[in-house]
Amino acid sequence: MLTKKDLEHLAVLARIELKGGEEEKLQKDLGSILDHFKELEAIDTSKVIPMTGGTFLKNALREDFVNENFMGKGPDAFPDQKDGYLKVPPVF
Helix, strand or coil: CCCHHHHHHHHHHHCCCCCHHHHHHHHHHHHHHHHHHHHHHCCCCCCCCCCCCCCCCCCCCCCCCCCCCHHHCHHHHCCEEECCEEECCCCC
8 A cells, every 4th residue: 555655755756746636546546556466477478488669580680782773863862972981961
């Protein structure tokens, strides 16, 4: 159960000012959220393979290539070039 002292500590950490009626409502809401996590902790996940990011691939890279058919022109689409770099018009 979330105590009033815990709620005041969380409010200080979150840098929020709680008014009189807000304290009780927030205490009730946070308590129900924490109760939900207690339910989730009860689920057996021992046979679930942990994932970080949705894939098991590591350093999945592709080779770079120049596509001469890109927009029909490739680097020639840039009229200005200097020292091997493509010059573009300023944005700002």
